[in-house]
Amino acid sequence: MEKVTDVKGLGGMLNGFRDLVKDDQKIVFVGSPGFCTPFALFLGYPVREKELAFVPGLKKDQARKIVSTDFGLELGDPTSPDADVLVVLGGMAMPKIGVTIQEMNEFLAQMRYKKLIGVCFMGIFEKSGWCQALDYDYVMNVIVDGDISK
Numbered sequence: 001m002e003k004v005t006d007v008k009g010l011g012g013m014l015n016g017f018r019d020l021v022k023d024d025q026k027i028v029f030v031g032s033p034g035f036c037t038p039f040a041l042f043l044g045y046p047v048r049e050k051e052l053a054f055v056p057g058l059k060k061d062q063a064r065k066i067v068s069t070d071f072g073l074e075l076g077d078p079t080s081p082d083a084d085v086l087v088v089l090g091g092m093a094m095p096k097i098g099v100t101i102q103e104m105n106e107f108l109a110q111m112r113y114k115k116l117i118g119v120c121f122m123g124i125f126e127k128s129g130w131c132q133a134l135d136y137d138y139v140m141n142v143i144v145d146g147d148i149s150k
Helices: 009-020 037-047 101-110 124-128
Strands: 026-031 051-056 064-069 072-078 085-089 115-121 138-142
Touching (some): 026 037, 037 051, 037 064, 037 072, 124 138
Parallel strands (some): 026 051, 085 115, 115 138
Antiparallel strands (some): 051 064
16 A cells, blocks of 8 residues: 555544545444443544444444443434445454454445545554455554553
């Protein structure tokens, strides 16, 4: 894949994502339940005026709306998994989650969407072979560094 732009920090991640979906109306995130859910809510915040949804794992029949509340974004009522943009979150490619490239390709073949975006940390899509095997329109890879001090 060819680099389009640099993303620096969490603000850069949010701004970059917002730019990728600026012309789209419905965004559906696909991720591992629990681990990816907060990232879907995080990425959805700068585009909260759009129609948002989350699909846990490969269970498209369990898609839930992402709704804006006084507490931020939360999962809401059931909804259709059809989307303008389908966002595959990196947790799906992690070995312990257990989703293979073939299973993800079969899932994607059942979904209706116009644009496919991958969002991951620490190069997990590249390391797992998903960049080469899935037909992404864009992949956002964010490297996180940090420390703990006392």
